[in-house]
Amino acid sequence: MVKENIARIIEEGKEAFALATEEMVFAELEKKYLGRKSDLSDILKGLKDLSPEEKREAGPLANEGRLVLERAAEEARTRIASFKLASEEHIDITVPGRKPAVGHLHPITRLTHEVEDIFSTLGFSVVGGQEVETEFYNFDALNIPSDHPARDMQDTFWIDSEGLDSQYVLRTHTSSVQVRYMEAHTPPFRIVIPGRAFRNEATDASHEHTYHQFECLMVDERGKVTVAHFKHIAEMFFREFFGRDVKVRLRPSFFPFTEPSFEFDISCILCDAKGCPVCKQSGWLEIGGAGMIHQKVFEKAGYDAGKYQGFAWGFGLTRLAMMKYGVTDIRLFMDGDIRFIRQF
Ligand code: PHE
Numbered sequence: 001m002v003k004e005n006i007a008r009i010i011e012e013g014k015e016a017f018a019l020a021t022e023e024m025v026f027a028e029l030e031k032k033y034l035g036r037k038s039d040l041s042d043i044l045k046g047l048k049d050l051s052p053e054e055k056r057e058a059g060p061l062a063n064e065g066r067l068v069l070e071r072a073a074e075e076a077r078t079r080i081a082s083f084k085l086a087s088e089e090h091i092d093i094t095v096p097g098r099k100p101a102v103g104h105l106h107p108i109t110r111l112t113h114e115v116e117d118i119f120s121t122l123g124f125s126v127v128g129g130q131e132v133e134t135e136f137y138n139f140d141a142l143n144i145p146s147d148h149p150a151r152d153m154q155d156t157f158w159i160d161s162e163g164l165d166s167q168y169v170l171r172t173h174t175s176s177v178q179v180r181y182m183e184a185h186t187p188p189f190r191i192v193i194p195g196r197a198f199r200n201e202a203t204d205a206s207h208e209h210t211y212h213q214f215e216c217l218m219v220d221e222r223g224k225v226t227v228a229h230f231k232h233i234a235e236m237f238f239r240e241f242f243g244r245d246v247k248v249r250l251r252p253s254f255f256p257f258t259e260p261s262f263e264f265d266i267s268c269i270l271c272d273a274k275g276c277p278v279c280k281q282s283g284w285l286e287i288g289g290a291g292m293i294h295q296k297v298f299e300k301a302g303y304d305a306g307k308y309q310g311f312a313w314g315f316g317l318t319r320l321a322m323m324k325y326g327v328t329d330i331r332l333f334m335d336g337d338i339r340f341i342r343q344f
Contacts, residue, residue: 002058003058006040006062009040009043010068013029013033013068014068016029017072017075017076021079023080029076033069033073040069043058043062044063047062107344110344111324112194112212112317114241115214115320116192121240122236122237124190124191124192124216125189125191125192126194127181127192127193128195129171129180130171131195132159132169133170133171133176134166134168134169135166135167138169138172139169141301142175142178142256142300144256144257154199156169157169157170157199170198172199174195174214174215175314178217178293178297178312181193182219182301187220187303188224190219191216193214194214194317195215196210196211196212196213197212205328208330208334210334211316211330212317212318213317215313216233216312216313217293218230218233218311219308222307222308224309225309225310226292231248231250234264234313244269246266247266247267249264250263250264250290251263251264251265253289256294257312258289258293258294259292260291261290263286263289264313266285267284268283268284269285269323270323278326278328287319288314288316289314291311318330
């Protein structure tokens with residue numbers, strides 16, 4: 001009898017602890033199965049009235065049963081505690097997530113990559129250069145001697161070069177890389193040179209002392225590269241860049257390092273050449289300078305006179321960015337106002 005009673009209490013108790021999910025219920029069960037007045041305690045207390053035989057059987061059974069119930073109680077306690085924790089840390093899965101703050105590339109950097117990609121598909125390689133350049137590569141090598149009025153076309157930041165091997169300047173254009181590259185390479189080649197250029201001039205909505213340029217050179221033997229190549233490549237480039245057909249217009253101009261020289265315009269992409277404030281009602285946007293590389297430049301690079309022919313083309317990337325994004329003040333790109341940059 002006693003044996004069966006003990007077994008039943010243990011089974012019931014185990015089951016009750018396993019089902020307990022609340023602290024209050026658990027406290028009740030603890031009292032009922034493990035407390036001083038529990039059924040099991042009563043049995044243990046009553047052992048002394050039993051026959052020696054029954055005692056021998058029931059004693060160990062009751063003690064073992066108590067251990068089993070204590071273990072069941074312990075499990076229940078841990079489980080209930082973890083339930084409580086989860087419900088206190090209530091997680092609302094409908095709350096929108098918090099986006100980690102990651103930076104992004106500057107719009108000018110992005111456009112630089114875009115322009116490089118387009119030229120790469122046209123077979124051009126991307127070439128670097130130096131921003132602090134000698135007077136020679138920035139001017140003399142490009143057929144701009146020191147007494148030439150063309151030096152005044154570009155207000156220059158002169159660098160104090162006392163004790164140095166040459167007079168240094170902040171390059172006024174990426175054309176400074178032309179002869180540097182040619183000295184080390186033999187035509188044919190097709191290259192683009194992206195980079196910063198600097199002008200010592202008063203700034204306003206369309207002038208900035210630091211701006212980004214792109215230089216483009218294509219050189220081969222005499223007769224193989226013509227103005228027609230330039231115009232075609234320019235048209236292909238702008239079609240890709242703006243994602244639509246763009247007309248290119250050449251106007252006669254002058255640069256000491258090209259002959260003939262052109263200013264070139266594209267049809268206004270903001271008003272579809274109908275006339276707007278940005279193109280000053282003309283339907284055309286001035287983009288940059290270009291021309292057939294002057295033989296004097298080839299000579300400075302050490303090439304044989306008359307052997308090669310090619311075009312050079314320089315345009316302002318910052319200006320292109322203004323057109324692409326409809327920005328009317330060039331200074332916004334470089335003044336570091338994060339509110340402006342975040343819009344891109
Ligand atoms: N370097 C010239 C400028 O900055 C542009 C140019 C480049 C013109 C190549 C002709 C050929 O104004």
